[in-house]
Amino acid sequence: MIADLRWSRRWRQPLTGLMLILTVMLLSGCMYSGEVKKRNAPASGEFIVIVQNAVDQYKERTGVLPIKNKESDTPIYEKYFIDFNKLTQSNLLSMVPTNSFENGGTAIYVLVDVETEPKVKLMDLPLYQQMVDIQREVFAYRDKQGKLPKGEKVAEGVYLLDFEQLRMKKPVIQSPNSGQTLPVLVEDTGDVYIDYALDIMKVMEKKGSETIGPDTDLREILVAESLFVPAWSLPYKWIDGMPKLVNSFGQS
Structure with a gap:
């Protein structure tokens, strides 16, 4: 497939x-x-x-x-x-x-x-399979249209995925940990990701940020407090009281 x-x-x-x-x-x-x-x-x-x-x-x-x-x-x-x-x-x-x-x-x-x-x-695995299907649609769109279905910019080189451009019904990407619906992102590379900022923020509100270093990948904290790992994810850092995405080239 x-x-x-x-x-x-x-x-x-x-x-x-x-x-x-x-x-x-x-x-x-x-x-x-x-x-x-x-x-x-x-x-x-x-x-x-x-x-x-x-x-x-x-x-x-x-x-x-x-x-x-x-x-x-x-x-x-x-x-x-x-x-x-x-x-x-x-x-x-x-x-x-x-x-x-x-x-x-x-x-x-x-x-x-x-x-x-x-x-x-x-x-x-159901979550992973959803992302496999979305990735396929994004690559097909890029190959046909010569561009990516970008929405609002959320970090350097990272955008919300615009499902309307894909002519695809927006899927419900449900966090296996919190049950929250999570956004889907697309990077300039064409790779898609899940935005775990909502899950991370929920954990940080519980734990506090006093001991969080500037270079800490916040996914580590999420994993420590969760049963499930954040598949299809990018790193996050704690900046100005919020979890900020870091793209695959190390830029936030």
Whole structure:
């Protein structure tokens, strides 16, 4: 479905095979969309504790993490997928979590902070698939029109995505953490992103900004307070009491 996309950067390519498998599962009825997600959501925290324990034991035994290989330039929050085969074959996990993609669910289990203290988090696949579809439409529009469907500028080289120009019904991009509807952005490169500023602001209002350094990527704080990682995201910095986007070239 997405193998023919002409990505402007290579870092989305490692998930192509994953999304093709996801599409087959959706079409074959192995995944029941919102029903599966709703059924498993309350247990996500419990599953994370169980998988975290297995990951910790695996690393203690082997000295390495039970992860699947990815390209070095894969986005940080989409880079370290947990390999459940390694955990089950090592008898550290009796079964794959029922909310996981591998077991017909809608979550991919990933690791963050792998160099310091690896932590288990989730990536929401329905959200990811929505963005794959939007990215395809943006590239097709650019190729046909010779321009990008830019709306209001929100940062240097980053704009709200104008769905009217795409002649596409504006999708509901719902945060798996807060339930808020999040905007979609397009960069001058043509790459699309989710704007997590609303989620970050909600967390910052709770935690306060007194200890936040000027170079802190606010996504780290969001991840620390959340079950889900911010897929399809750009970095944020705390500037003038607000989370400000930093584009892929390091400019805010």
